Amino acid sequence: MALKCTSRRMSGGNGHEHIVALGWVQDGPGQSGMMSIHEMVAYIDRNGNSAVWCPDQTGGPSAWVHVNSNGVQRYVQTFADGRWTNNLLALPLA
Secondary structure, eight states: OOEEEEEEOOOOOSGGGGGEEEEEEETTTOOOEEEEHHHHHHHHHHHHSSEEEEOTTTSSOOOEEEEESSSSSSEEEEEEEEEOTGGGGGGGBO
């Protein structure tokens, strides 16, 4: 079952590399929780690029959450239609 991102926690800036945790709900059984960014990166590494998704807050299509890197750190960002998108940054703050 895929996880749906519902909220975010930020620290030290506004970009994707500053997301420190993501709230989530599991499709189906209704489990929910909060994962640190390190836990989320490991979860996606283990389960693949269709394990976590994020709705578009403006009514557009949802996007899968992938692991990205700036050469210094690994972080998460949504990827849709062949390009990196900002769906996670539009989530409400937790």
